[in-house]
Amino acid sequence: MKVSAVICTLAREKELGQCLESLINQSRKPDEIVIVSRKPLNLRQARTIVQKGKGLPDARNAAIRNTDSDIVVFFDDDTVVHRDYIKNMLKAFARLPDAGGLTGKITEENRETNKQGMLGKLMGFYAHAFGISGFFANCSGIGKVLDTGFTASNFDRVEKTVPVEWLSGCNMAYRREAIEKTGFFDTGFIGNAYYEDADYSYRVLRKGFSLYAVPDCVVRHLVSPVKRESLPRLKYYQLVNQKRFFRKNVYNGSALKLLKHAIAHAALLIPVLAYSIYFRNLDMLKSYLEAEARR
Secondary structure: OOEEEEEEOOOOHHHHHHHHHHHHOOOOOOOEEEEEEOOOOOOOOOEEEEOOOOOHHHHHHHHHHOOOOOEEEEEEOOEEEOOOHHHHHHHHHHHOOOEEEEEEEEEOHHHHHHOOOHHHHHHHHHHHHOOOOOOOHHHHOOOEEOOOOOEEOOHHHOOOOEEEOOOOOOEEEEEHHHHHHHOOOOOOOOOOOOOHHHHHHHHHHHOOOEEEEEEEEEEEEOOOOOOOOOHHHHHHHHHHHHHHHHHHHHOOOOHHHHHHHHHHHHHOHHHHHHHHHHHOOOHHHHHHHHHHHOO
16 A cells, blocks of 8 residues: 655754654655745755645645555654654555554653652642543543543554544544545634544444554654743643534533533633632633633
8 A cells, every 4th residue: 555654844944954854764654754844945855845724634635636556644843753663554454455544652751751740640630520521441441432522532542443433633543435425624623623533433333444543653752842832822722723623523412411511611621720720810810711712
C-alpha cells in the first residue's frame, strides 16, 4: 500500500525538523512525506503544500486534496515518530480489514507529570466524576466519547490493540476508502481546532468503519509551547469546540445527555475559579464565561 505521511506545521522549525527526521529514518519509509505550511518551504526530503486557508482542519483538507495514497497518516509537527511506526501501522491495517483508521501509543512527558502527585490525582478524580475527562482508563477506557461530549483519551496506556471511538490528531492514519466516504475535516472548529480530530474520526466510525489504537505504533508528543496561545484562550477554544462536537455527534435529543453535558460544563467552573485565585488572574474566568455565553 502507498503511504503519504503528512505534517501540518505552524512553522515551528526545530520541532518540524525533528519530526521530519524521524519520518525519513523509518524502517519502512513512507512513499512520500507531505508538509502543509502557510508559506513555501525549501525541503529536499518532502513535498510542500502551501495552505491557502487558515486553521488545522483546512491544512488537513489541503493534504487530502493533494494526495492519492492508499493510506494517509497525519502527524503534528511537534511529534517524534518511532522508527517502526509506518511498518507496524501497515501490519495493523493488514490484519484489521475493517479498520478505517488507526492511532498509536502516545508518550507525553507533561501528561505523565500531571498524573503524579496528590493534587493531580484529585483533579483527575474530579474531572472523571463529572465526565470532563476519562482520567481512569480502567473505568472510561481508551479513546472513548463520553455522554457529556468530552472525550477520554488515555492513549498513553495502550498496551494491546483495542477498538476506540476517536483518534488522536497528533498521529492518525486513514484508509483512502474511509476518507472518500467521510469527506473533509470540519473547518468550523475555531482557534487551535480542539476536537477536530475527534469529530472526523467519529464520523469515520459512523460511516461503518472501525477505529483502533495500536501499541507498537509509538509517537512522542512534545506539546511544543511555540506558536501556542495563552492557556485561558486555549480553554475558550476547547469549550466552544467541545460544544460543537457535542451538538454534531453526541446529542441525539436525549434529555439525559443534555443534562450531563450541562453539568460537566458547570463543574468546570470550580477548577477555573481555583486557577484564577491561585494565579490572581481573571483571564481564565473571562474565557470560561465568554465560551459559556456563546451559542
